[in-house]
Amino acid sequence: xxxxxxxxxxxxxxxxxxxxxxxxxxxxxxxxxxxxxxxxxxxxxxxxxxxxxxxxxxxxxxxxxxxxxxxxxxxxxxxxxxxxxxxxxxxxxxxxxxxxxxxxxxxxxxxxxxxxxxxxxxxxxxxxxxxxxxxxxxxxxxxxxxxxxxxxxxxxxxxxxxxxxxxxxxxxxxxxxxxxxxxxxxxxxxxxxxxxxxxxxxxxxxxxxxxxxxxxxxxxxxxxxxxxxxxxxxxxxxxxxxxxxxxxxxxxxxxxxxxxxxxxxxxxxxxxxxxxxxxxxxxxxxxxxxxxxxxxxxxxxxxxx
Amino acid sequence: xxxxxxxxxxxxxxxxxxxxxxxxxxxxxxxxxxxxxxxxxxxxxxxxxxxxxxxxxxxxxxxxxxxxxxxxxxxxxxxxxxxxxxxxxxxxxxxxxxxxxxxxxxxxxxxxxxxxxxxxxxxxxxxxxxxxxxxxxxxxxxxxxxxxxxxxxxxxxxxxxxxxxxxxxxxxxxxxxxxxxxxxxxxxxxxxxxxxxxxxxxxxxxxxxxxxxxxxxxxxxxxxxxxxxxxxxxxxxxxxxxxxxxxxxxxxxxxxxxxxxxxxxxxxxxxxxxxxxxxxxxxxxxxxxxxxxxxxxxxxxxxxxxxxxxxxxxxxxxxxxxxxxxxxxxxxxxxxxxxxxxxxxxxxxxxxxxxxxxxxxxxxxxxxxxxxxxxxxxxxxxxxxxxxxxxxxxxxxxxxxxxxxxxxxxxxxxx
Ligand SMILES: Cc1ncc(C[n+]2csc(CCOP(=O)(O)OP(=O)(O)O)c2C)c(N)n1
Ligand code: SF4
Ligand SMILES: [Mg+2]
Numbered sequence: 180x181x182x183x184x185x186x187x188x189x190x191x192x193x194x195x196x197x198x199x200x201x202x203x204x205x206x207x208x209x210x211x212x213x214x215x216x217x218x219x220x221x222x223x224x225x226x227x228x229x230x231x232x233x234x235x236x237x238x239x240x241x242x243x244x245x246x247x248x249x250x251x252x253x254x255x256x257x258x259x260x261x262x263x264x265x266x267x268x269x270x271x272x273x274x275x276x277x278x279x280x281x282x283x284x285x286x287x288x289x290x291x292x293x294x295x296x297x298x299x300x301x302x303x304x305x306x307x308x309x310x311x312x313x314x315x316x317x318x319x320x321x322x323x324x325x326x327x328x329x330x331x332x333x334x335x336x337x338x339x340x341x342x343x344x345x346x347x348x349x350x351x352x353x354x355x356x357x358x359x360x361x362x363x364x365x366x367x368x369x370x371x372x373x374x375x376x377x378x379x380x381x382x383x384x385x386x387x388x389x390x391x392x393x394x395x396x397x398x399x400x401x402x403x404x405x406x407x408x409x410x411x412x413x414x415x416x417x418x419x420x421x422x423x424x425x426x427x428x429x430x431x432x433x434x435x436x437x438x439x440x441x442x443x444x445x446x447x448x449x450x451x452x453x454x455x456x457x458x459x460x461x462x463x464x465x466x467x468x469x470x471x472x473x474x475x476x477x478x479x480x481x482x483x484x
Numbered sequence: 485x486x487x488x489x490x491x492x493x494x495x496x497x498x499x500x501x502x503x504x505x506x507x508x509x510x511x512x513x514x515x516x517x518x519x520x521x522x523x524x525x526x527x528x529x530x531x532x533x534x535x536x537x538x539x540x541x542x543x544x545x546x547x548x549x550x551x552x553x554x555x556x557x558x559x560x561x562x563x564x565x566x567x568x569x570x571x572x573x574x575x576x577x578x579x580x581x582x583x584x585x586x587x588x589x590x591x592x593x594x595x596x597x598x599x600x601x602x603x604x605x606x607x608x609x610x611x612x613x614x615x616x617x618x619x620x621x622x623x624x625x626x627x628x629x630x631x632x633x634x635x636x637x638x639x640x641x642x643x644x645x646x647x648x649x650x651x652x653x654x655x656x657x658x659x660x661x662x663x664x665x666x667x668x669x670x671x672x673x674x675x676x677x678x679x680x681x682x683x684x685x686x687x688x689x690x691x692x693x694x695x696x697x698x699x700x701x702x703x704x705x706x707x708x709x710x711x712x713x714x715x716x717x718x719x720x721x722x723x724x725x726x727x728x729x730x731x732x733x734x735x736x737x738x739x740x741x742x743x744x745x746x747x748x749x750x751x752x753x754x755x756x757x758x759x760x761x762x763x764x765x766x767x768x769x770x771x772x773x774x775x776x777x778x779x780x781x782x783x784x785x786x787x788x789x790x791x792x793x794x795x796x797x798x799x800x801x802x803x804x805x806x807x808x809x810x811x812x813x814x815x816x817x818x819x820x821x822x823x824x825x826x827x828x829x830x831x832x833x834x835x836x837x838x839x840x841x842x843x844x845x846x847x848x849x850x851x852x853x854x855x856x857x858x859x860x861x862x863x864x865x866x867x868x869x870x871x872x873x874x875x876x877x878x879x880x881x882x883x884x885x886x887x888x889x890x891x892x893x894x895x896x897x898x899x
Contacts, residue, residue, distance in 0.1 A: 223686045227551070237694040239701050247684045248691040249554065251547055252577055258544030261537065262509065262551025262559075263684060269506045269535055269557050280685045300547075303540035 198243030206407025208398035209316035211371035231289035257304035290331035318399035326402035364389035372414025404453025492655030497522035499630025542571035550578025556683030559585035565592035579614025584637030601842025602652035743775035763850030838872035
């Protein structure tokens with residue numbers, strides 16, 4: 180597919196398909212991304228969910244989804260998608276349902292499931308060539324349980340289990356590359372603050388078959404400790420500082436879809452969030468700040484060649 | 485109808501084939517693996533139209549099984565031991581989805597220490613999961629139970645997944661003559677699955693297994709499952725009556741062997757109950773009024789049937805092939821709770837743990853258990869639970885330890 184329906188902001192859907200009144204926090208970047216994703220994916224979908232913040236979207240007897248939903252468990256959503264996809268294929272083949280009744284299996288999980296507990300189920304679903312879209316809203320921690328660090332937590336971030344002066348000692352795991360190493364049909368990073376880039380990628384993913392990942396960095400006012408009204412700013416800064424590269428993997432190649440022309444210093448992004456405040460107060464932690472900046476620079480140096 | 489020599493595993497696979505299952509999520513584990521190998525072989529040779537997928541774990545396998553059942557197809561799966569425990573989170577979860585399918589468990593002792601040989605600690609761990617449980621004593625029963633399990637689980641009054649349990653090695657690898665019913669007769673007994681509203685369709689969106697807030701909706705759904713599981717007893721009786729009519733084999737919820745005039749009874753599940761049957765015959769030859777009760781249906785437990793069968797009896801020897809560490813036998817406590825507070829029930833239950841990790845239970849040990857039970861009735865007091873083990877066995881283990889120790893010393897270790 181070469182032509183996109185989404186060339187300008189005004190081409191984006193103006194009303195949302197996903198219902199309102201859900202219990203996510205104000206300013207939830209995960210929900211923002213999900214709204215935009217759902218508008219493009221549409222209601223011929225069954226969302227297969229793992230334990231996390233989004234589990235509370237569908238609380239008996241209500242749901243914001245116009246399509247279907249199955250909650251599984253923290254580690255098992257890709258396997259749930261496998262069972263549904265296989266069962267639909269069997270019924271299509273037997274003529275028990277028509278293609279009108281067919282559904283896209285969409286896995287929806289947080290980073291905790293996607294980067295960690297669900298990794299084995301995910302890797303083997305990709306290996307089997309399962310026809311599904313995996314949406315990971317990445318809030319960089321176990322949000323639902325109170326933002327403990329996960330394998331997606333960035334270096335030095337304060338979480339409820341990394342409260343020391345250095346913050347989280349580890350480094351964010353590269354899920355994009357782990358997926359790409361499986362040679363799936365599509366992998367893309369997105370963010371709700373860049374709706375046009377996001378919509379084009381979902382549009383592309385929707386047209387493809389096989390395993391597809393949409394990895395959405397999801398600014399989380401509650402876990403990242405900033406005012407909910409700043410969610411969009413934090414999202415923009417994640418892209419403009421280059422700490423969250425927008426890219427896609429297709430046909431064996433990685434393409435950056437939005438290369439920040441002049442990258443802002445990464446501390447512009449960090450200092451907006453309470454989870455990094457210990458790097459600035461009571462005094463600047465130059466060593467950690469430089470380290471983070473150097474890693475971002477090294478990443479882009481390799482891309483820009 | 486044809487007759488074939490089949491292993492318990494072979495009989496389980498035939499059950500799935502005759503049930504014309506659509507979908508088989510799988511994962512290998514001894515002693516179950518032969519079941520999925522048989523099925524894959526038939527599928528590859530176009531003798532069976534199903535689709536089989538090997539997942540990367542039993543946790544995923546049960547998730548895929550439940551999800552496919554929730555989408556409206558007939559699903560079969562099989563596991564053992566560590567696999568069943570690896571899937572435990574999902575056993576509870578998919579039972580709550582109320583999407584029926586059949587899981588065969590080939591019982592095997594749990595690690596540690598790791599072993600391949602059978603006992604019932606694996607299946608007892610799934611006791612409260614919401615899966616119904618049917619326990620088999622021979623290969624024919626394995627095949628029959630798979631067919632019955634589909635009727636039972638899919639019944640609109642039940643809608644729960646069902647585990648059919650058989651003992652590793654003693655059944656899984658033992659060849660016995662098995663009647664393989666005609667597919668038409670099976671189709672008559674077990675028509676294609678009608679998922680009704682349990683399915684995912686674009687035209688009729690549905691949310692399944694959603695979260696609840698608070699104890700009120702939570703309790704509502706848990707009670708619904710419990711009541712459905714209880715209802716399954718009555719449904720089981722109906723279905724097995726039909727089964728007996730169609731195939732001539734009664735598969736009652738509770739098997740009674742030489743119980744009518746018996747004063748004493750053995751109480752046991754699974755294939756080792758055939759050893760108890762033999763002991764009953766031998767004891768009867770020497771004048772004992774003794775019999776055997778074997779629940780085939782363990783979830784739901786046929787409580788009324790058990791009380792009826794035990795009315796007026798003097799004593800029951802309960803043989804548990806499991807060990808709830810720090811407590812004792814699971815079957816023993818289950819039976820005690822069924823009898824307590826009801827009139828005319830036996831005053832004595834004796835508890836024996838045996839057959840762990842494939843350890844045999846000898847006929848002499850059954851004699852001993854009968855004697856202990858009779859003595860307890862005379863004394864009016866049950867002894868504390870016995871762990872079956874012989875002097876010879878203890879000496880064998882001590883010998884192994886002594887040899888290992890000698891070798892250590894020879895290799896220069898300090899004694
Ligand atoms: C097997 C298991 N272990 C732990 C939990 C507890 N738990 C529920 S949600 C959650 C955090 C999940 O993190 P993530 O996937 O990042 O989603 P988020 O909460 O951030 O939305 C955890 C640990 C669980 N539900 N299941
Ligand atoms: S904790 Fe974060 S991810 Fe979870 S609902 Fe709140 S804002 Fe969204
Ligand atoms: Mg998270």
